[in-house]
Amino acid sequence: xxxxxxxxxxxxxxxxxxxxxxxxxxxxxxxxxxxxxxxxxxxxxxxxxxxxxxxxxxxxxxxxxxxxxxxxxxxxxxxxxxxxxxxxxxxxxxxxxxxxxxxxxxxxxxxxxxxxxxxxxxxxxxxxxxxxxxxxxxxxxxxxxxxxxxxxxxxxxxxxxxxxxxx
Amino acid sequence: xxxxxxxxxxxxxxxxxxxxxxxxxxxxxxxxxxxxxxxxxxxxxxxxxxxxxxxxxxxxxxxxxxxxxxxxxxxxxxxxxxxxxxxxxxxxxxxxxxxxxxxxxxxxxxxxxxxxxxxxxxxxxxxxxxxxxxxxxxxxxxxxxxxxxxxxxxxxxxxxxxxxxxxxxxxxxxxxxxxxxxxxxxxxxxxxxxxxxxxxxxxxxxxxxxxxxxxxxxxxxxxxxxxxxxxxxxxxxxxxxxxxxxxxxxxxxxxxxxxxxxxxxxxxxxxxxxxxxxxxxxxxxxxxxxx
Numbered sequence: 079x080x081x082x083x084x085x086x087x088x089x090x091x092x093x094x095x096x097x098x099x100x101x102x103x104x105x106x107x108x109x110x111x112x113x114x115x116x117x118x119x120x121x122x123x124x125x126x127x128x129x130x131x132x133x134x135x136x137x138x139x140x141x142x143x144x145x146x147x148x149x150x151x152x153x154x155x156x157x158x159x160x161x162x163x164x165x166x167x168x169x170x171x172x173x174x175x176x177x178x179x180x181x182x183x184x185x186x187x188x189x190x191x192x193x194x195x196x197x198x199x200x201x202x203x204x205x206x207x208x209x210x211x212x213x214x215x216x217x218x219x220x221x222x223x224x225x226x227x228x229x230x231x232x233x234x235x236x237x238x239x240x241x242x243x244x245x
Numbered sequence: 246x247x248x249x250x251x252x253x254x255x256x257x258x259x260x261x262x263x264x265x266x267x268x269x270x271x272x273x274x275x276x277x278x279x280x281x282x283x284x285x286x287x288x289x290x291x292x293x294x295x296x297x298x299x300x301x302x303x304x305x306x307x308x309x310x311x312x313x314x315x316x317x318x319x320x321x322x323x324x325x326x327x328x329x330x331x332x333x334x335x336x337x338x339x340x341x342x343x344x345x346x347x348x349x350x351x352x353x354x355x356x357x358x359x360x361x362x363x364x365x366x367x368x369x370x371x372x373x374x375x376x377x378x379x380x381x382x383x384x385x386x387x388x389x390x391x392x393x394x395x396x397x398x399x400x401x402x403x404x405x406x407x408x409x410x411x412x413x414x415x416x417x418x419x420x421x422x423x424x425x426x427x428x429x430x431x432x433x434x435x436x437x438x439x440x441x442x443x444x445x446x447x448x449x450x451x452x453x454x455x456x457x458x459x460x461x462x463x464x465x466x467x468x469x470x471x472x473x474x475x476x477x478x479x480x481x482x483x484x485x486x487x488x489x490x491x492x493x494x495x496x497x498x499x500x501x502x503x504x505x506x507x508x509x510x511x512x513x514x515x516x517x518x519x520x521x522x523x524x525x526x527x528x529x530x531x532x533x534x535x536x
Contacts, residue, residue: 083253100253100296103287123284130350136324137350142283146253147300190350211436212348 085149089114090158098145104138105129107145108155116156116185120214127213130186131155137193156185159192167237168192171230172223179217187213191227199235203228248286252295258302259384259413265297267386271408273297277320277359280351305358305413310335314380314416319358324349326357335419338373338426338444345369345428348436362412366401367438367463369430375460375468376426376444379417385410398467424448425527430463431515433506439463440507441515445523447483454478454487459520464499464512473497474520483528492521 082097089112098107105122108114108131120126122141129140132154159166165173168191178184187210194201194209201209206227207220215223254273256262266273273295276282285291299305305320308329315335317326326332327343346352346360346369360370361381374381374394381392386409397404406412420426430442441463448456457478459471474491481487495517501509 081252099250101248101250101286103247123287124280124351127348127350133354136353138354139280139350141287142279142354144253144279144283144298146255147298193349208344209349211434212350 083146083149085146087148087150088152090154090161096145100144100146102145103141104131104133104143104145104148104153105140107148108140108153111145114155114157118182118185120182120186125214126183127186127190128183130189130213132158132189132193137190154189156188159188167233168195168227168230171226171233175222175226175229177218177223177226178215183213183215183217187215187223191230194227195231195234198231200231201228248283249289249292251293253298254295255298255301259305259411262297262299262302262411263384263386263409265295266411267409269295275299275362275411277362278322278355279359280347280355281359281363281365299411308332310419311416313419315339315419317357317415317417319356319362319412319414321357323347323352323355323357323360327352336377336417337420338377338428338446339417341426342369342373342428342444345430345432345436345439345442351436357415358412361397361415362404362406364398364400364402364404364467365438366466367440367442369428369439369442369444369462371398371468372442372444372460372462373428374415374417375470376446376458377417378458379415381412382414382416383410384413389413391416394468395470400466403466420446423450425530427523427526429519429522429526431519441512441519443516443519443523445527447524447527449483449528452482454481454483459495459523461495461516461519463507464501464516469499471495471520478524483524488521488524488528491524492517495520 082099084097086095105119108117118128120128124139124142130137131140134151206224254265274293276296276298299320305318307318308331309316323343323346333340360368379394381397383390383406399405425447427445430439432439444460446458457475459474460468462468473494477494478491496513501512503509
């Protein structure tokens with residue numbers, strides 16, 4: 079049996095301790111060990127962006143990260159956006175602007191949008207497109223996604239959620 | 246999709262990492278940002294016996310100026326290099342080129358040393374390193390040695406590092422007044438790997454070209470200096486005619502290869518266009534911004 083490594087990490091605010099085989103990818107750890115199936119795996123080689131999570135506050139592709147590397151890390155998945163509560167402003171904007179159809183790519187888009195709006199409370203269309211260019215959506219054609227992100231930014235500004243708050 | 250089994254090490258220093266490299270005699274791979282390596286593992290293109298994760302080697306992620314050199318540790322994240330004021334001041338070409346390396350999520354994890362040591366034939370950073378005349382500092386069991394960027398890149402996914410060596414840091418010459426730079430590429434999507442990419446360093450004196458280095462990727466197994474173009478520029482006035490002549494000469498002596506989505510003819514066609522664009526861009530930048 080391969081050696082298993084002990085990891086301690088925080089996932090969506092909860093401290094956890096597990097033993098993992100080194101080759102276990104972070105996306106599979108989240109989905110199969112923690113049953114956090116909101117993180118989707120599209121291509122599994124870093125092209126589609128569906129598996130994007132926040133790794134110590136910055137977006138990372140969980141299919142290109144091993145769970146063992148998350149020892150000591152703070153991970154946030156799409157489930158952190160609205161834990162059993164009403165939709166978060168970003169999620170609501172996606173819903174209202176028809177920024178998803180099948181929804182498979184959406185968790186990744188939401189996490190990158192969250193990173194973007196943390197740093198750019200009022201992004202231009204160009205900035206939004208640059209920030210989301212690592213994500214593939216095969217349903218929407220992106221126009222409504224860009225609209226949704228800018229609408230979410232407006233909403234968050236109106237609500238007075240500044241740079242340091244969590245979108 | 247699963248990588249095959251491997252032993253996992255996460256050393257906290259380069260010395261420790263090299264010890265593990267020595268022990269595995271070429272059967273171990275170094276893991277930096279993982280943005281190129283992990284896809285190869287996921288597809289089982291490579292099946293190393295061990296992975297040596299450098300992400301806990303915090304002495305390798307420094308950005309500093311050391312005299313006439315800008316020193317980037319091998320684990321400096323591409324996103325950190327992009328936003329660093331020291332990098333912008335010392336080597337603006339690095340700042341300019343960073344967004345071409347990949348989407349921001351990839352640059353959050355991807356590293357300077359990882360991209361260089363991976364040496365993909367269509368990666369952008371190797372062209373920048375060659376154009377700037379960077380020095381690679383390798384660390385092995387017998388200490389450190391310096392390798393020029395020209396000699397570092399040997400072929401596709403191949404560098405002159407030996408099996409028991411790692412890239413420890415990269416030293417870029419700090420740019421001085423009057424130097425101008427450009428990075429241009431042809432690609433399917435803005436952040437994709439280049440089909441053809443061109444990095445340029447230019448020194449103008451009284452609108453004459455005093456020095457020029459043009460490095461291209463995507464036209465061979467490693468970054469290539471376009472020497473014929475360079476030779477025809479040095480000593481001459483950088484006017485439209487000189488730019489056109491230099492661009493036309495860029496394809497001299499190069500055997501273009503065809504790939505499924507990039508026929509040789511396309512590369513032959515696009516290289517002079519990119520050279521012309523890079524020269525125009527650098528040539529037209531003002532003295533103040535061209536530092």
